[in-house]
Amino acid sequence: MDYVLGIDAGGSKYLVKAATLEGKVIGEYITDSSRLYDDESKYMRQYVPEIVYEALEALGLDSDNCKYLVCGSSGVDSPQEQLEFDEAYAKIGLPCPTLVVNDTEIALYAACGGKGVLVIAGTGSIAAGKNSKGESTRTGGWGVDINSDQGSGRDITLRAMLYVSYYLDGIIELEESELVKMIVDEFNVDANWLSNFSGDFRSYPEVVKKVPIMVDRAYEMGDPFAEEIMHRTIGALSWLGTATADKLKLAEEESFKMSLWGSVGLKSPHIYPNVKAVWEKKYPNVEVVYPSCGAADGAVKMALDNLHEGIDHSDKKYKEER
The missing domain is CATH 3.30.420.40 (ATPase, nucleotide binding domain)
Structure with missing residues (x-):
């Protein structure tokens, strides 16, 4: 079954939501965001692939069938941070476009x-x-x-x-x-x-x-x-x-x-x-x-819209927008 993933990686939780290409929610997986931080509150992006694959296993999904992933994460606030997050999510190795944005963007999409x-x-x-x-x-x-x-x-x-x-x-x-x-x-x-x-x-x-x-x-x-x-x-x-x-x-x-x-x-x-x-x-x-819905729902909607419009942000460059 083909699907998209929407991720809300905020300061308190890491929520992965999967939906069919028609927008029907398949399920969600949630874990504590503290797993991504060391004792000095430094973001440990190397653990991202591990958590995403945990979610896929829990939801019974095949990684080969993922057609788009959008993640809204706290901490994406500068060109350097954007590059580091892009690299971390690219290492998941999914055969689909992957877009990482600041978590405010998926919340804007949801609301x-x-x-x-x-x-x-x-x-x-x-x-x-x-x-x-x-x-x-x-x-x-x-x-x-x-x-x-x-x-x-x-x-x-x-x-x-x-x-x-x-x-x-x-x-x-x-x-x-x-x-x-x-x-x-x-x-x-x-x-x-x-x-x-x-x-x-x-x-x-x-x-x-x-x-x-x-x-x-x-x-x-x-x-x-x-x-x-x-x-x-x-x-x-x-x-x-x-x-x-x-x-x-x-x-x-x-x-x-x-x-x-x-x-x-x-x-x-x-x-x-x-x-x-x-x-x-x-x-x-x-x-x-x-x-009327959560930030992860906004990420799912963004993934579906980008997929249906043929938009691939995998090679995007960060633009300072403040």
């Missing part, structure tokens, strides 16, 4: 059909877009260390921890902020804990997952610090979308789509509707769509 603007707000944040001329661009995503992951889980968490520091410094009392009280109680925060966190916050993924939820709850209770964080987050994510749309001159097109993606953007009952309202107010020609 907007490959054209329009997608803002991703998860652990980090970034926006990607493409217009009807095929011109594409990205905005943000340079990392929270330079305040470029604005509106992300990390950004929200670090801003919340600033207010926790006010409590530890004796500037505010614990009873003055529901948000600060939630954080202190949940993580048993003291001066040592906050010092360790601020010096190595990437080693606290569970904190980054929980704090945005606490901000939502505290916001609903009228906490002033949570309100400030929420307004900043909505403004930042709205801006990522409009900045990307403006670069592509999408306001001049007959119509276009915009979408918000990621746990922070979609799980909060306050962020998505407010960002949507900002976009709809600025662009009369926009359709703001809620994602």
Whole structure:
């Protein structure tokens, strides 16, 4: 049976999805992305072929029948990285075109059909877009260390921890902020804990997952610090979308789509509707769509479209598009 593969190789999971040439899903295989990183968080691309063949075996598929592979991966952010990823996936040895792109591209394909603007707000944040001329661009995503992951889980968490520091410094009392009280109680925060966190916050993924939820709850209770964080987050994510749309001159097109993606953007009952309202107010020609499928589905759709259109990106050269 002939098939295509779509891979979502994000920061937390490595998901391989197979579909027939008619688009019917055959099955999927998922493993932890940590298998692709060494102890120093360096991406070990040499393990890619091993995992892909594990997936094929689990799904009962013959590698000779694969007709197209599209992988959206985190870490494809520069010409050198693109070359390294291309080489790693070429070593799988499949007898078909193989395309590796940044994971924002398959998410854009999943949410907007490959054209329009997608803002991703998860652990980090970034926006990607493409217009009807095929011109594409990205905005943000340079990392929270330079305040470029604005509106992300990390950004929200670090801003919340600033207010926790006010409590530890004796500037505010614990009873003055529901948000600060939630954080202190949940993580048993003291001066040592906050010092360790601020010096190595990437080693606290569970904190980054929980704090945005606490901000939502505290916001609903009228906490002033949570309100400030929420307004900043909505403004930042709205801006990522409009900045990307403006670069592509999408306001001049007959119509276009915009979408918000990621746990922070979609799980909060306050962020998505407010960002949507900002976009709809600025662009009369926009359709703001809620994602209806996952990133791996976007990779499958891209593979099928490229296959049916006879597009082979195997020898593509990376183009800087920021």
